[in-house]
Amino acid sequence: MTAIADPPTEPGLRPSVGPAAVPSAGPAVVRPAPGPAADEGLARRLKALACTAPLHDLDNRKVNLAGEYGGYAMAEVGLAAIDLVTLNMDFDTGADREIVLARLLPRVAAQAAGRPAAEHERVARWVLESLINVGSVDRGFRAVYGTFGADGEYVRRDYDFKLIEEVPGPDGGVYLRTTDEAVNVLVGALDTDVTSAQIAAEVKLEVLIRRGRLADAQLAAEQARYRTVQFAETLRRALDATRRNVRAVDWMRAIPDLIEEALDHIADRYRHENAILTNIRKARDEAEDPEHKRRAAELVDIVKDCIRRHTQLQTRLLEAGPLFRAEQDRQAFATPGARSGIDLYGQLLAPVLRLPVEQAVRPTDAFFARGAGLRTPASVRVADLVDLLLTPPVEREHLGAELPDPDLVATPDDSRFSEAQLEAALVLLDLPPDAPRRLSGLLADARKQDPDLPYLVALLAVHAASPPVGTAYRQGEERLLFAVDDGTPLRDREFGGADLIVGSALLDAVGMAADRKDAG
Amino acid sequence: MTTHHDASWATETEPAAPAPITPADVADAARLVSFGLQAKLLPARDVEYAELVRRHREDPPFARLADAIATGMGLVVLEVSPRAGMAVAAAEDSLFAVRMGDYSRRAASESTDRFLHGLAHLAVAAMAFPRPEDLADDTYLGRITVNGVDAFVRQACRRLEEQADAEGANTDPQSDAPGLEAAWRVWARRTATGATKDARRLSGSTIGIVAKAVLFLVDSGFLQKVSDDSGGTYRTTARYQLQVRDLAGSAAMAELLDLGVVPVSDGTASLLPPDTSDELVADAGLPFHSL
Numbered sequence: 001m002t003a004i005a006d007p008p009t010e011p012g013l014r015p016s017v018g019p020a021a022v023p024s025a026g027p028a029v030v031r032p033a034p035g036p037a038a039d040e041g042l043a044r045r046l047k048a049l050a051c052t053a054p055l056h057d058l059d060n061r062k063v064n065l066a067g068e069y070g071g072y073a074m075a076e077v078g079l080a081a082i083d084l085v086t087l088n089m090d091f092d093t094g095a096d097r098e099i100v101l102a103r104l105l106p107r108v109a110a111q112a113a114g115r116p117a118a119e120h121e122r123v124a125r126w127v128l129e130s131l132i133n134v135g136s137v138d139r140g141f142r143a144v145y146g147t148f149g150a151d152g153e154y155v156r157r158d159y160d161f162k163l164i165e166e167v168p169g170p171d172g173g174v175y176l177r178t179t180d181e182a183v184n185v186l187v188g189a190l191d192t193d194v195t196s197a198q199i200a201a202e203v204k205l206e207v208l209i210r211r212g213r214l215a216d217a218q219l220a221a222e223q224a225r226y227r228t229v230q231f232a233e234t235l236r237r238a239l240d241a242t243r244r245n246v247r248a249v250d251w252m253r254a255i256p257d258l259i260e261e262a263l264d265h266i267a268d269r270y271r272h273e274n275a276i277l278t279n280i281r282k283a284r285d286e287a288e289d290p291e292h293k294r295r296a297a298e299l300v301d302i303v304k305d306c307i308r309r310h311t312q313l314q315t316r317l318l319e320a321g322p323l324f325r326a327e328q329d330r331q332a333f334a335t336p337g338a339r340s341g342i343d344l345y346g347q348l349l350a351p352v353l354r355l356p357v358e359q360a361v362r363p364t365d366a367f368f369a370r371g372a373g374l375r376t377p378a379s380v381r382v383a384d385l386v387d388l389l390l391t392p393p394v395e396r397e398h399l400g401a402e403l404p405d406p407d408l409v410a411t412p413d414d415s416r417f418s419e420a421q422l423e424a425a426l427v428l429l430d431l432p433p434d435a436p437r438r439l440s441g442l443l444a445d446a447r448k449q450d451p452d453l454p455y456l457v458a459l460l461a462v463h464a465a466s467p468p469v470g471t472a473y474r475q476g477e478e479r480l481l482f483a484v485d486d487g488t489p490l491r492d493r494e495f496g497g498a499d500l501i502v503g504s505a506l507l508d509a510v511g512m513a514a515d516r517k518d519a520g
Numbered sequence: 521m522t523t524h525h526d527a528s529w530a531t532e533t534e535p536a537a538p539a540p541i542t543p544a545d546v547a548d549a550a551r552l553v554s555f556g557l558q559a560k561l562l563p564a565r566d567v568e569y570a571e572l573v574r575r576h577r578e579d580p581p582f583a584r585l586a587d588a589i590a591t592g593m594g595l596v597v598l599e600v601s602p603r604a605g606m607a608v609a610a611a612e613d614s615l616f617a618v619r620m621g622d623y624s625r626r627a628a629s630e631s632t633d634r635f636l637h638g639l640a641h642l643a644v645a646a647m648a649f650p651r652p653e654d655l656a657d658d659t660y661l662g663r664i665t666v667n668g669v670d671a672f673v674r675q676a677c678r679r680l681e682e683q684a685d686a687e688g689a690n691t692d693p694q695s696d697a698p699g700l701e702a703a704w705r706v707w708a709r710r711t712a713t714g715a716t717k718d719a720r721r722l723s724g725s726t727i728g729i730v731a732k733a734v735l736f737l738v739d740s741g742f743l744q745k746v747s748d749d750s751g752g753t754y755r756t757t758a759r760y761q762l763q764v765r766d767l768a769g770s771a772a773m774a775e776l777l778d779l780g781v782v783p784v785s786d787g788t789a790s791l792l793p794p795d796t797s798d799e800l801v802a803d804a805g806l807p808f809h810s811l
Contacts, residue, residue, distance in 0.1 A: 139711035157692035160709040342769040344646035358699030363775040364638025371768030373740025374610035
């Protein structure tokens, strides 16, 4: 849709391009690289190397900090920080900065146990901020590398990258996300296909567990989890773009494929991970060696986390279809206008983004000048000036306006039954598990104590007709009141209906607890 | 007696004769222009404003007078209507025009920041009016969020990056010629947001830059805040649509043409080329392909 003419070359801007830039060795200048492919490979490796530079830099720069920081292994803390951010990244938001810092602290503290806690915290914060590169305006890093151009001249280029980036959260807060570069530094597997790497990690994991090599298995499981996070990240971006603009995303081919692939992936992972989980649980319960046991327990946690992440991913995938339809309804089926306007994206924004920045600034300047609106200039009078100069500066309110204390009114106690009555009713209904009773008998007993009590007993019995089994299961209760209707009508002067059989059922609290633990 | 009779007869048969302009008319016309300068004021909210707008539409000499006053003050009249009021924009070099240097001190010195601030305004408009018809349809209300605008530009940058990768082009700029860096990279490499000591937005981040643009547009009467969701949710006003359609869009387009870039459009949205060559599975909900 957009045709871009050749940008006018401006020789004045490229002083180094030309004979002057070639080293002055005369006509015998030889390209050291045998071909553009080798040159490209070198550039790629230089970039990979550059990604690790901020980590090395941490240890080099620690001497500049005021105080004794020699005892800290900063690169280790840095890698651990990238690790923590990656694992704490959620589908929607990034990792919470405070959580990452809190989990980083034990490692920092272990490195210099004798130092004060405030210093540990300072180190953790410094490392995290260094990895974000808070001082720079881009909050990123830049490395310079050289390549040979098509006509053989040597060109220095800037490579910009980030390790940890700050992203907005739905609550308006700032969260952390690791970039692809950082995951590459961390995992060491550069530019691998996400799915194939996942499959490889899985197979390895199963084999390792079967052989009882738990230390290696843990490593493999952790790698599998990084892949999972990467996969979710790819999907998140695609869904995010869809929410903004249906046409910005290829819903004809790319997204359906992606969704299908992801659903297959989840179905597959579910089976695998549950199998793995059963295996490790067995390994955990049968292991005698405490170290072995601990590792197996850690593995269980990792695999459980993987399953949790898959569930989250699946929820998003199920929402994708309705989201697309709603957006399409909103955008595509609106009645087209009679006049045609400018296509701001296709005709302005996209071409501008393609231009070199020194040219792109002209259209954006023009747009700003005509599109920002007008301001009525303030005219200054001497009388106002005096007032302005004498007005004390307004202090910024950090806390906002004071909240008025709410007036609390004591609500009257309008309970139908007293505490003592409830007590009495519960005593009546505290039946032995092997001897259920008829409601009619219970009502008669209650009536002997208190004329009001039968109402409460009847109420509790009716409730017991639909016992809260789920709640009892979750809370691990040992007994449960139930009521069954066997068709016998109730003959009573105050109540009608069925003469329920009321009894207590004993629950297997220990067994349920074990079930719950495994299911969670 | 006779002369008086003649005079009244003359006014009855020649209604086209213009009534002389009185100082009161000039005051009313100037009052209308001053209402127009208060961009957030709408005729629906002010009886006097509504009455003057009505008079502008029904009384051509008064309309000419008001337009002349606006032009003399360095304003361009975009529309006078009950929905937008007297929508005026600052002409070039007018007293009312906003200069980039006054808008952001950093943008005055740094060319990349200058570009980012300008692009933020362009992106807000592109997100508010995603299709050409949205810009043309007078009843269309655009809706934007601050975080959404940033994500929208980042998505566009990512597509360009993928395109460049697919073509095998090296987009890393030359160290000695930063001006030749592709514009999308400048936005992409700037941080989206950042933590600050006082929990305010980081002004140099792209979200901070978009937020500044949006707040400025609110003050210009171009956007209205809806909620705080996603960094602030806003909807457009009729004035913004007029401003973008009749002034800003064409001004930026003229610059692009001047640079030798010729954007061609057939009037449809160009975010994705349509592809209807394949058969779709009926009732699948999503456009899944038949196997």
